[in-house]
Amino acid sequence: MTAPFGRRLCEVAENQVSGGYRIFSLIDREGPAPEPGQFYMLASEKSWGEGGGRPFLPRAISVAETAPAKDGVRLDFLVEGVGPGTDRLCDLEAGENVWVAGPLGNSFSTPKQVNPGAAGAILVGGGIGIAPMAIWRRRLVEKGIPLRVLLGFRNEEHSGGLNELFCAGGALCPDVRLATEDGHAGHQGYVTDLLATMLAGDDATSAVVYSCGPPAMLEAVKAMCAEHELACELAMESPMACGFGACFGCAVPKPDGGYMRLCVDGPIVRGDAVLEVAHA
Amino acid sequence: MPEVCGIELEHPIVNASGTYDAIAAYEVFGEELIEDFPFSAFVSKTITPEPRAGNEPQRIWETPAGMINSIGLPNKGLEGFLAEDLPELAKLPVPLIVSVMATNKEDFARMVSAVAGRDEVAAIELNVSCPNVHSGLIVGENPDETEALLEALRPLTEKPLIVKLTPNVANPEAVAVAAEEGGADAVSLINTLKASAIDPVTREPALAAGHGGLSGPAVKPIALQQLRAVRAAVEIPLIGMGGVSSGADAAEFLIAGASLVAVGTENFRDPRAGSRVANELETVMSEAPPRLAVLDLD
Numbered sequence: 265m266t267a268p269f270g271r272r273l274c275e276v277a278e279n280q281v282s283g284g285y286r287i288f289s290l291i292d293r294e295g296p297a298p299e300p301g302q303f304y305m306l307a308s309e310k311s312w313g314e315g316g317g318r319p320f321l322p323r324a325i326s327v328a329e330t331a332p333a334k335d336g337v338r339l340d341f342l343v344e345g346v347g348p349g350t351d352r353l354c355d356l357e358a359g360e361n362v363w364v365a366g367p368l369g370n371s372f373s374t375p376k377q378v379n380p381g382a383a384g385a386i387l388v389g390g391g392i393g394i395a396p397m398a399i400w401r402r403r404l405v406e407k408g409i410p411l412r413v414l415l416g417f418r419n420e421e422h423s424g425g426l427n428e429l430f431c432a433g434g435a436l437c438p439d440v441r442l443a444t445e446d447g448h449a450g451h452q453g454y455v456t457d458l459l460a461t462m463l464a465g466d467d468a469t470s471a472v473v474y475s476c477g478p479p480a481m482l483e484a485v486k487a488m489c490a491e492h493e494l495a496c497e498l499a500m501e502s503p504m505a506c507g508f509g510a511c512f513g514c515a516v517p518k519p520d521g522g523y524m525r526l527c528v529d530g531p532i533v534r535g536d537a538v539l540e541v542a543h544a
Numbered sequence: 545m546p547e548v549c550g551i552e553l554e555h556p557i558v559n560a561s562g563t564y565d566a567i568a569a570y571e572v573f574g575e576e577l578i579e580d581f582p583f584s585a586f587v588s589k590t591i592t593p594e595p596r597a598g599n600e601p602q603r604i605w606e607t608p609a610g611m612i613n614s615i616g617l618p619n620k621g622l623e624g625f626l627a628e629d630l631p632e633l634a635k636l637p638v639p640l641i642v643s644v645m646a647t648n649k650e651d652f653a654r655m656v657s658a659v660a661g662r663d664e665v666a667a668i669e670l671n672v673s674c675p676n677v678h679s680g681l682i683v684g685e686n687p688d689e690t691e692a693l694l695e696a697l698r699p700l701t702e703k704p705l706i707v708k709l710t711p712n713v714a715n716p717e718a719v720a721v722a723a724e725e726g727g728a729d730a731v732s733l734i735n736t737l738k739a740s741a742i743d744p745v746t747r748e749p750a751l752a753a754g755h756g757g758l759s760g761p762a763v764k765p766i767a768l769q770q771l772r773a774v775r776a777a778v779e780i781p782l783i784g785m786g787g788v789s790s791g792a793d794a795a796e797f798l799i800a801g802a803s804l805v806a807v808g809t810e811n812f813r814d815p816r817a818g819s820r821v822a823n824e825l826e827t828v829m830s831e832a833p834p835r836l837a838v839l840d841l842d
Contacts, residue, residue, distance in 0.1 A: 266574030270816035307813065317608030320760060322813055349606075365815060368572065503604050505611060506812035509568025512615045513604035522597040523618065528568050 267368060267508075268294050271322075273309060273361040277338065279354075283424025285344045285392065286354045287328070290362055293336035298327045299371030300400035301499055301532040304339065305507040308352050309361040319349035322363065324504045326476070326531070328395035328429055329402070339364075342395040342425045368507045369531045372400050375409060375472040378495045378534075383470040384410035386462060388485050390455050390477025391417060396499045397476055398429035401439075412462065413439050416455025416477070419446040456484045463492045472496065473535075479542040486535040496535040502526040546584075548781050548803045549704035549729045551639050551666050553584035557794060557822040560785045560808030561587045561643040561669060561708065562615070567632050569815065578637060582818025586636050587806070588629070590643040590671045591659075593651045595621035605741045605750040610760025610787070611809060612739045614753035617645065622655055630664055639666035641706065647677045649696045660701035667704035670697070670728075673712075673735050684710040684735075687722035694726025704729035706783065709774070711763075712738045716770045717777035724778045732783035732806065733774060734767045760809040761787040768800055775801030789817070791824020798829070 272294050279288035298304075307322035329340040345351040356362065375382035385404055389397035394415050404411050413430065417423035423444070430440050442450025443458050451458060455477070462468050469492075475485040476499035489496040502514035507527045515523035516530065517539040524530065524537075546556045559582075566586055570577050598618030605612045620628060625642075633640050642659045646652040652670070659665055672684030672693065683689040690707065697705060707723040709716050711734035720731050736757025741750040749755070767786020775782060784802030788794050789810040797805045805825075810817040 266576075267572055269573040269576035269580065271814050313609060317610070317762065318606060320609055320813075321606050321611060363814075503602055505604055505606075505613075505809075506815070508572040508815055509565045510563060510815075511604060511613070511812050512562075512565075512598060512618055513613065515598060515601045515603055515618075517601075523601075525568070528571060 265296055265299075267366050271305070271363045271365040274339070274364045276356045276358050276360045276362060278358050279356045282342070282428055283426075284421045285342055285424030287340055287342050287425060287428050288353065288356050290339045290341070290364065291333050291336050292339055292364060295337060295364070295367060297330050297332075297337045298339065298367035300403050301371040301396050302327060302367040302369050303507070303531060304364050304366035304368065306341070306353060307363045308356060309363060312352060319352055321349075321505045322365070322507070323349040323353065324501070324507055324527070325353070326396045326499065327367070328398050328425070330399065342392060342429070344392045344422070365507060369527060372474055372497055372532050374407065378472045378497065381470060382472045382495070386459070386468065386471045386473045387411060387413045388455055388459055388473060388475040388477070389413070389415045390481040391422060393477035393481075393499070394425055394429065395476070397474070398425070400474060401430070411439055412441070413437070414441050414443070414455050414458040414462070416443040416458075416481070417445070419444065420448045454481070456481060456488065459485065459488060463488060463494070468492070468494065475499070482541040486538075486541060489535050497532050498535055498538065498541065500526055500531050500533055500538070500541065546803060548783075549667060551585065551704070553639070553804070555584045555822040555826070556798065556804045557583060557818050557825065558585045558641070558783065558804055558806050559583045559587050559811060559818060560806040561671065562589045563808040563811045565589065566636055567629060573815065578635070580816070580819060581637050582816050583638060584822070585639045585641055585666065586633065587641045587669060588633060588643050589619060590617050590645045591619045591622060591625045591655070592617060592645050593622050593655060595619065595624055600752040602750065602752050605756070607739075607741060607758065607760070608762060610758055610762035612741055612751060612756040612758050613736070614751045614756030616753070622658055626658060626662065630662060634664035640664055641667045641669055643669040643671050643708070645671035645674050647674055649693060652693060653696060653700060656697050656705075657700050660703045665703065667706060667729075668701070669706040669708055669732060671708050673708070673710045682710070684708070684719060685713050687718045690719050691722040691726040694723055694728050698727035706730045706732050708735055709733040709770075710735045711766060711770055717773045720774040720778045724780050728780060730781040730783060730803075731774065731778065732785065734763070734770050734786045737763055737766065759787070761789055763787045764793060768796055771797060771802060772800050788821060789813075791821050791826070791828045794821050794825045795828045
């Protein structure tokens with residue numbers, strides 16, 4: 265599946281506060297529905313590059329959820345304002361337009377595609393990295409694949425998206441466990457504490473781990489999977505100007521030397537295919 | 545239809561070397577890329593004699609109206625390029641210009657001979673923003689080095705040789721004159737401006753290499769002035785670039801004396817920027833210039 269050539273304007277359907285994050289929805293009338301793990305390059309049509317010249321480049325944002333919409337596809341993105349680009353995306357209002365290129369990059373593989381003997385999936389998301397876990401979780405549920413979802417947040421200010429992306433009937437989905445560093449919800453500590461407990465049990469021996477989150481968390485997940493000889497797929501992030509292989513900015517070091525371009529060789533990368541996450 | 549160095553082109557907009565990977569873009573966008581190819585000629589990413597992995601990340605940093613990059617010329621090397629990439633690039637519907645770089649005359653000669661010997665290649669761009677390992681001087685910063693290099697390469701091919709000028713010199717026109725006297729068919733300018741940024745969070749240089757090259761709209765006025773200075777100094781055609789993001793920008797470069805205009809960083813923001821700039825340019829150039837206001841100062 266290829267993306268429509270170039271960028272196109274998509275209208276913002278809504279933009280709502282969710283804890284310390286924002287969830288905004290675009291209506292894409294031209295593109296195909298994205299696969300879980302894919303991303304888009306986004307830049308607001310107005311006030312992008314105005315007032316000090318930043319943001320200048322579009323921002324690579326992973327899709328959190330998608331659904332058929334009238335005349336197209338709805339795309340949901342979870343963002344936290346951490347700089348001029350994400351701040352501007354957080355400020356989007358319904359009816360405004362966003363320049364969109366995508367869907368870009370590869371997507372998650374099913375547990376059996378990764379390992380023919382695998383029976384289930386463990387999803388580990390941290391912070392804003394819960395976004396691709398949401399769309400992947402739904403797809404796995406639809407496929408009837410057993411799964412557990414472990415989500416972690418630093419504190420209440422740096423959390424969000426749970427109600428919109430991981431709840432059903434007003435309650436957290438039964439397969440989801442939480443960890444928060446400040447203890448405001450779920451286990452007090454790291455999400456990797458929850459993963460360690462799971463990996464120590466018998467159920468995990470035939471699982472494939474999927475993870476997205478801050479580099480240090482991904483590095484820990486990668487190391488824990490290697491130790492337990494479990495395959496993992498990491499949804500990674502790297503500074504990216506273009507998203508389609510042109511700028512060579514998003515270099516990620518490979519174990520055998522050299523670099524991959526995360527935009528075209530990722531953003532979903534097998535744990536053993538990347539030398540170190542934190543370096544990227 | 546513009547004609548430069550004997551090559552006929554559909555419109556005056558090409559890409560700047562290193563800002564578009566047509567092979568990767570085909571994987572991402574499919575046949576639409578070929579059907580509506582954004583550039584009238586395609587300039588390859590610079591190739592070097594041996595393969596290069598490129599620089600350690602972090603490689604890019606956004607700046608006001610631009611970006612700094614220190615990519616480090618990752619490429620498959622001459623052999624890998626000729627065997628794997630050139631046959632793919634030859635399928636593009638436009639003439640192909642191959643950018644080459646080496647750190648000594650012998651390697652440069654080997655690359656120019658090998659690349660020029662391929663029918664798929666219409667012209668060669670010489671990336672001279674690199675040191676000569678024998679003299680330690682950056683070739684493109686030194687008129688004598690530039691002229692000597694051209695004198696060594698000129699006899700090797702009848703295909704057009706284009707010298708890519710660096711802006712990091714006091715007098716780019718002196719280097720352009722040297723390139724012309726050495727037998728260059730055209731010069732392209734500007735390459736990126738040497739630049740740095742500090743990450744305020746880590747208090748370290750933002751780029752792993754410490755510094756990089758600035759591009760984007762921020763550099764356009766500098767590029768235009770260097771183009772004007774070079775235009776006044778040489779007769780050969782100029783390929784102008786530096787921060788071009790619209791047809792109006794491209795028009796400025798043409799009016800200042802460029803024969804072709806390259807789009808670079810804008811490709812990152814808009815994968816079809818080349819076509820858009822070409823269309824906008826046609827509109828801009830077809831409009832009659834406004835009547836000059838008569839100022840009565842008395």
